[in-house]
Amino acid sequence: MLETLPAAGRIAPPPRRRLAVAAPCVVAGLAAMALWIAPAVLDTFAVNVLTRSMIYAVLAVTVDLLWGFAGILTFGQAAFFGVGAYATAMILTALGATPAGFAAALATAIAAPALLGLVVGWLSFYHRSTPLYASVISLVVPIVVVQLIYAGGESTGSSSGLVGFDVLPLEIAGYFRLAALVLVLVTLVAWILVRSDAGRALVALRDNEARCAYLGLNPRRLQILLTAALAAVAGLAGFLFANASGVVAPENAGFLFGTELVIWVALGGRGTLLGPVLGTIAIDYLAANLSGDLPFLWQLLLGTAFVIIIILLPGGLADLVGRLWRVLPIGRRTRAAPHLVARVAAPEAAGTGVPILKVENLAKAYGALTVLEGIDLEIRAGELVSLVGPNGAGKTTLMRCLSDGTEPFTGAVAIGGTAITGLTPNRIVGLGVGRKFQVASVFESLSVADCLRLARAPHDGLSPVGQAETLGLPQAALDVLRMTGLDHLLTPPTRLLSHGQKQALELAMVVALEPRLILLDEPTAGLTKAERTTIGTVLKALTTGRGIAAVLVEHDLDFVREISSRIVVLHQGRLVLDGTVEAVVGSELVRTIYSGGAHG
């Protein structure tokens, strides 16, 4: 598969950044014009129904961003929509059709769901929360909102909803155009966002939340902000809906409506934006036309289609269209690779005398099983310390304690003098720690270049509107790419890479963080001799040349002997030896441990 891909690295012409924004803008402009004219040719029934369909399509865009891109399956967008609609109806009932009334209604319809979104986000996302838990919360929210509406008495109209409030002075065609404009704008912004570098971060969250955190990004904050922002958009849709329909009812906020949104997005094609938009409009329009004649049969068909699509075609109808499209010889275009440039590393603030890593009396137990006990360790700039020991000695557990302060351990771990107890991985990365996992942890559906760009995000930020033409990486990361040939493979998605290439990519990502301390868990496992030598060379250059400290878990003693400046031996959870290469490799103890004599 790989060899057929073009070596895009430095050969492709520089991509024009403006195109990322220009193409969607042109399409959006055309769509807006077509929709502006549409009321003139459509009958009143169609205009009415399509107005509602387009408002629902705005919601579908928000569900798609959350579920299709960021991987958060949500039923809660209905609740935010309902809150926006009810806020509008209640304020307009109280204040009437005054400019102040509309301004207050619009502001509240956006602000109230956004605030609720912040609360829901805070509840849904925390360190080690599961995707299922977020879905559970998104189920509870609409149920709570609906019950509050029932409990609201006259102010919310209880089960019969609110009707007869003043609305914006627009004709039917005017509402159609307003809804169309909002839909086009929301879709355009979403489209530009998902094509931009920042949009890649959403996909990265879906692919591998842990890696995001270990790149120093704060997954929790991103998810909460996304939830709040899209709640605000849903609230805006609610404002439009309340005005256009003149009625709000508890069903508008309900869990069943939330599931309908998910069904539309799934049928249209999650993760494609246009699929859900067109799918929602088509299904809602068809429903309005068909459900009068065959109400149950329509639901039955929709339900059946939904089940079949979920099982057989998870990408929805858009995926089917996309596959047909790709068969045609036109329009095939891979994303151009960015230009790699070397970035001058920030000067080292070395020589403060504080050790980069200081571990004091560290211990960790799983219940009655003690995994680590009485570990004391100090590592200074420029050292390459290898951590060796038989399987089950506690090496990986030690690495975890060094990089995740929320692990329950006793004792003290300090990075550059700062205690890490209680800190989440992303904050420890902020202290200058980079961790490479035993099994390569990269973003499977992103390209190599995107993975590297995300690694630079804490330093350089991510553009929310376009794709940067260049990718600035520290020289050491560039060296890793050049030596492993990855610099010619910047565009293919990483899931197509070989095992060794993924290991090299992850190493390059960690190096791109410009850490002061780099933790490597068996970086050479499963690699060829040549690849191993390459990684050894890179590590030596990083530590002796750039003054980075490194901790390396490794089984291959020959490799360890070649590159280490110091060796630490772990055995049954205790640190049994700490010394120079010669002293440790020559010791009787190491030989006994590795030949299995020292157990028990």
Added chain:
Amino acid sequence: MLLTLDILTTAAILFIVSIGLLAIFGVLKIINFAHGAWLTVGAYCAVVTAKLGLNPWAALPLAFVVGAALGGLAEHFIIRPLYRRPLDAILATWGLGIVVGQLVTLAFGRDVQMTPNLFAGTIAILGVEYSAYRLVALGIALAIGLLFALTIERTRLGLSARAVIMNETLARSLGIDTGRVRLVVFMIGAGLAALAGVLLTPLTSVDPNMGVSWLIGAFMLVMVADASYLALAAACLVFGAAQVLISTFVSPILGSIAIAVLAALVLRISPKGFSRA
């Protein structure tokens, strides 16, 4: 006194409704959103039994068999392809629930159906007159719980199921036919749900969408119980009590969302829910 009986019987009904969902979640690690549809199917089995002029209690075995058979079909055609996509399984089972609901509507119409009461009248117990059926339901819940416990702890199927719950890969490599265990457990879970549907008929009206209102409560209880039937019993007692107390002393509307909100908060604080205790 009345309050105590309310709490106990509410907990019993919650347990009856959610035990089938728990069995499926525990072994298959899949949230079965068609659970509400199985409840509905069970309730309509009671309707059919009544139309045929049979003893109302005959609906129980009928519902179990029908539920298990439909569950078997659903497992084979819908759940099996989605083992690796648990979030998609939620959606597919929800879609299945829609389909079942519409089929029931096509067959029986969407009006509320009347069923004969399984056990009418009241019983004087400890100085209060109390609905006899709710007390019977308490007994049935205990019986179901006991049978479930015996199946899990004392039978070969229970042993296999526990093995699959703990470590499916290992269970498979030890020669347990995990696919079969999943199928059988799903059938039992769907059967139990249909059984619960029959038992609900004296308490609620029977219509094609009746299952949905019970689904969320059962789902939240199972999330908190995390695959342990003892934890489920505890969760039913605690949240059932909360529901009854809040409905009685604060407001029935708040009572109706008590389970969902409290369960969500418990999960936020302790992701393993009640099973850790």
